[in-house]
Amino acid sequence: MKHSIDPKIYSDFDTAISASDWRYSAAIVGLQYYLEKMGKKYKIEKNIEIDKIFDDFFLYHSQDITEKEYLQFVEIFYGEELAHKALENKLKSKFTFHEEEVKWIKEKMGANTALKKVFSKVKFTGENKQEILKLIQENRDLIIKESFRNKKNLYDNYCQSGVLLTEASKDSVCRVKGYYIDAGKKGKSMAYNFKTDTIVYEDDIIFDFIPFAFNGSSFETVFLNDNVDLELLIKMNYNVQVLWKRKEEERIEIQRNLMELLQSKTHQLKYGMEIIYKDREKTHFDSWYLRNESIEIFQKVNISKIQLNMKEGENYRNILKETFKNIMNLSRVDDTIHFLLKEKENLLKEKRINTIGINLAIEELLEINNRIKNGGEKMTGNIKAAKACAREVVKEFKKKNIEKKLDSYRQKLISSLVFRDYKGTLDILMQLSNYSGVSFGFVFDFIENPSQNDDLVRAFVFKLNSMEYEQNGKEEKKEDK
Incomplete structure (x- = not known):
């Protein structure tokens, strides 16, 4: 929140801001960059009282915010992200320009509406760079302001472009995107008891x-x-x-x-x-x-x-982004693991043995699930046991030369996990244990708490394929060491 303060009390500073919500926090950070770069004074006061509020406050002189210096700072801060600055630097760096450079310069001269207007009566020939540079200098503030406020990844990404550098009035709607409303059309619906005079307006030039x-x-x-x-x-x-x-x-x-x-x-x-x-x-x-x-x-x-980007239908799934969101929310990555297990299944059907990327991702996701759900060593040990059981099952099936039957069991287990059909999962595991003659010790933990210990089954399914059998054995031995 912004407060007017007495300069006589606060070392000549007349304005103070507290980080009352993220908009003011971000405004403080951006304002500090501006004041520092433009050689202006500011001060941070900790645990003081202003307008009956105890907080840390950022103090500054309101007259130090001017349109001209703000625009100068925009140009310094964003540099060649502004088309006119990239154009200016290119023109200043050379005396002659080859064909591709001439084409690039012409494109920059028409990069946005403001530049098109400034250069509407001039065409770059390769020999008139001083004329172009002069026009940039004469129209610099206009070009910066229009380019900055309308560029989709700059001001227009954060605030309503039409209010840049305008002082807020008592009934100004907040300029920040997501906080702005059309008071004429939606004012009543945003007001208490549908009375527009009850709308709380909160806008400020510092949001720029x-x-x-x-x-x-x-x-x-x-x-x-x-x-x-x-x-x-x-x-x-x-x-x-x-x-x-x-x-x-x-x-x-x-x-x-x-x-x-x-x-x-x-x-x-x-x-x-x-x-x-x-x-x-x-x-x-x-x-x-x-x-x-x-x-x-x-x-x-x-x-x-x-770090995987996997195609699903017409779209792509970014595994890192999905995992990031799950960890932020401390929610399990089950769905991502299921998706990768199915993708691996598709590769195996195509007889493509190179599943290294997916395997590494699944291994890591199982570890992440373990940390989200349990955080202890017991689960890690049981996961190793589940993988070992899978290796023994594959070994038995290879002996009998019936590896293809594994495909059916593996696919059924994946489906039961996807639909969280824990009874069906247990039935399939029992059938597979009886058929292979391998005892599944990890199943007892699964029976005790299926939703908490279903990663044991995922780890088992993950290693249940004959095409990676030799590789799996080597990996497991490394893990044991």
Whole structure:
């Protein structure tokens, strides 16, 4: 929340902000970047009272926010992400331009409506770069403002583009996406007792600093709302910005970046917090809650093993993203394991032995399920026992030269797991134990608590195929060591 304060009391500062919700937290982070870069003063006061509220406050001079300097900061902050800056840098870097460069320059000159308007009466010939540079300089503020507010991954991703740098009035609807309403059309439905004079309006020009607080890619960004301490809030998000800018060209998804951050020794997150997520294709923000229990699991995940993108019908399933969501919510990854077991089954039907990627993913997901559900060593030992039983069954079937029968049992077990038909699962296991003559010790735990111990059956099914028999044996021996 923003407060007007007495400059005589607060070292000449006339405005204070507290991190009352994530919008103000993000505004504080973005505003601090701006004030720091533009050489302005600010101060963080801890545990003070303003307007009968005890909190940490970010203090600054309101007159230090000007449109001209804001636009200068936008250009500095985003650099060549703004088409005119990329164009300007290219023109300044060379005296002559080959055909492909001329084509690129022409494309940049028409990259958005503002640039098309500025260059409407001029055409780049390869020899008139000074004319182009002069037009950029003369129209710089207009170009920055229009480019920034309308670009889908910049201001327009976070706020209503039409209100950039406008002061909020007492009845201004919040400019932040997902908080904005059309008061004329929906005002009554948003008001108490359908009276429009009861609508609570909350808008502020400081929300124009929110975009600078988010980090990520052109399509997905996040803000870490660690608002317990304002100094840590600013430092953490700045460190994330520096860290992720180095990896920008790799185009790694946000979820992987966050998982690597959680495993980083330099920037390790050690406690839970709120993470605000923005997908460019959506008109609202999502709140993710990072729990301490989730952090412990994330820190042990082998990220490379779950880096899979699998086709399902006309769409793709990103296994890493699915797993990330499950760990965040501390919910089991059963459905993902079932999907991969079925995909593996399809590969086996096609006689394709190379199932290494899927096998590694399933192994890791079983471990993740174990940590989410149990967190102890007992389950890990029983999973090894279930795998050993599967290996013995395969061995018996190979002796009798009836490996094809395994396919039927395996497919039935997968189906029963998918539909959580625990009675059917138990029946199939009993039939298979009798048929093979192998005793399934792990079944007793499954009988005792099927929903808690169904990963034992998944682990058993996972290793129940003759095509990987030799490889399985070697892997199991390594694990035992």
